[in-house]
Amino acid sequence: MASRTYDEALRRLAQLQSNHAVVAAFSAATKTPGGDPALNARAMPETAAWLRRAGYAPADLAAGGLRCVHVAGTKGKGSVTALVAAVLAQYPAAGPVAAYTSPHVVTVRERIMLQGHPIAPAKFAAYFFELWDRFTAAAASPEAATDGLPTARDAPDAAGPATKPFYFRFLTILALHVFVREGVRSAVVETGIGGEYDPTNILPPQAVTAAVVTQLGIDHVAMLGDTLESIAWNKAGIFKAGVPAFTRRLDSNSGVMAVLRARAAEKGASALVELDDGDVARWRGVGDGARLQGPFQKHNMALAAAAARQHLVALGRVFDGEFARPDAGGPALLQALPAEFERGLRAATLRGRCEAFVDPDSGAEWLVDGAHTEDSLAGVGEWFAGRAAAGQPGVRPGPLLTALLAGAAAGDGAATPVFTHAIFTRNNEELADEDLAVQRRACEALRALPGATGTETHVVGAVRPAVELARSIARQAAQGTPCKVLVTGSFHLVGAVLRTVGHDVEE
Structure with missing residues (x-):
């Protein structure tokens, strides 16, 4: 048995x-x-x-x-x-x-x-x-x-x-x-x-x-x-x-x-x-x-x-x-x-909803939310705008949602880009032979936004290398402004990031 x-x-x-x-x-x-x-x-x-x-x-x-x-x-x-x-x-x-x-x-x-x-x-x-x-x-x-x-x-x-x-x-x-x-x-x-x-x-x-x-x-x-x-x-x-x-x-x-x-x-x-x-x-x-x-x-x-x-x-x-x-x-x-x-x-708490924690590896504050609809991503943008100044890296979702999130986070009349870096990745934790066409289209959509001038973009095939890249950027930024990393786009992505970062321990 x-x-x-x-x-x-x-x-x-x-x-x-x-x-x-x-x-x-x-x-x-x-x-x-x-x-x-x-x-x-x-x-x-x-x-x-x-x-x-x-x-x-x-x-x-x-x-x-x-x-x-x-x-x-x-x-x-x-x-x-x-x-x-x-x-x-x-x-x-x-x-x-x-x-x-x-x-x-x-x-x-x-x-x-x-x-x-x-x-x-x-x-x-x-x-x-x-x-x-x-x-x-x-x-x-x-x-x-x-x-x-x-x-x-x-x-x-x-x-x-x-x-x-x-x-x-x-x-x-x-x-x-x-x-x-x-x-x-x-x-x-x-x-x-x-x-x-x-x-x-x-x-x-x-x-x-x-x-x-x-x-x-x-x-x-x-x-x-x-x-x-x-x-x-x-x-x-x-x-x-x-x-x-x-x-x-x-x-x-x-x-x-x-x-x-x-x-x-x-x-x-x-x-x-x-x-x-x-x-x-x-x-x-x-x-x-x-x-x-x-x-x-x-x-x-x-x-x-x-x-x-x-x-x-x-x-x-x-x-x-x-x-x-x-x-x-x-x-x-x-x-x-x-x-x-x-x-x-x-x-009250809820995993993966407006969750914030400090990553001891890089010293950055990670802000994660599994938002995946237009309205919810706009809400995440408002939340992020309330916690972060310009010059933060982020891991981000698809084209239309990207535009909505960037618009909500930037607010009216933003003189500088909200994100110094934007990382587009699949939800899988480890690299696999997968098509990255969706991530590339999202990357192109971000580059076309008026508020994205000066944002450095990256397309990565899996969560683990994306996290490693974000940590590397955060460690370099630690010399100046404290870094914040926004993760959003789906609960699958958020879960994979939490496991990879090591923040998957239950409260």
Whole structure:
């Protein structure tokens, strides 16, 4: 019998159908508000069937006392998830507190957080094999012939990956299994892609205290549609009957707000609380000590505070003063935050999001963020501009995103280039015989930008030589201005850089 170690669990997990393969199945889909109707029509029934094979019905998740804040969105959903979990952790009555997020940066265990820490390797392995064995046994049961999923008769090796769900579905059900087995009372669950057809939407209304849609943008168009309205339709699929929903009021986009309001009514949400940008702007925030940095985090903190308050109220917490008002989704929410909320918002962390550390090898400060959409890269540019003066090297993404990031970082009227060096690299850690055409096009796009005059550019075939080059530049710069290195473009890149630099130790 094969060993049941953490390493063996990772080996088997890698055998499952990848997220990339699932997304690729939509590549020829018609871009309608719901994506491909045929594929999407099967999504939730299949997830429910896999959940039954794991030994659960959706109602079972609520029966044991699990209560969840469900978070969807294009930008900020990971941060909001971490922020809500950190606030709830300040209240003993809310615990044990857990979170489910994606993607991971360094280790898959980051996706399942227990009491603010990635699940331990031994626990991950134990629960992984419990679930693996349940799927194997269920595939051979008489009921397997009727649920439309692969059976032991269909698979040459019923104990192998053929009788298991694809990667993200498996991890979602694993997280729920862990929450039940660990007696988690409060969980914050982040969607993967979309919302309406996302595996996390198997959560029943009885197990959800608040649904949150963060900032929206264009992403995964083959699955979600190619307009903000169609994407909003998908993300708002997590709204639940009798459960309040929270979002940022977008006065500049009446079409998106109309979709969100219609979906809230359609789903029977008890309310759609729309946080006003003016209220957020007037809020003093939580000070300079917040570990999740960047000016855009203020909006994420506001959403997180609203959702955390609702969750605690649903658990029976009674607040005092202005914060106790029923309409605390308005100005009273932010102006009367309890000290526990401020501590939680300051303490929240998330790997690969606005993460800063000093590299002892070169003495440079590394600023890393896995941003990969236009809006999120612009936000990273603002964050970087707030921390760095001109004359810093960076590792950077593709052509359009490069322009957006450079523009946000440079600001208006920059007289000198923000980056003295720009390094374009693939995500793989070691050199391989790979095409670098994308990196070369990104390099050319940067050179064409008005603010890039004087920026020295480099194209490198892998992360390790890119890190070595950045360190070499930083050591030379150490004679004068302290050097900062910006790393952005994807979570794959950020993870590879953190491992290469040696900053992959869990906090």
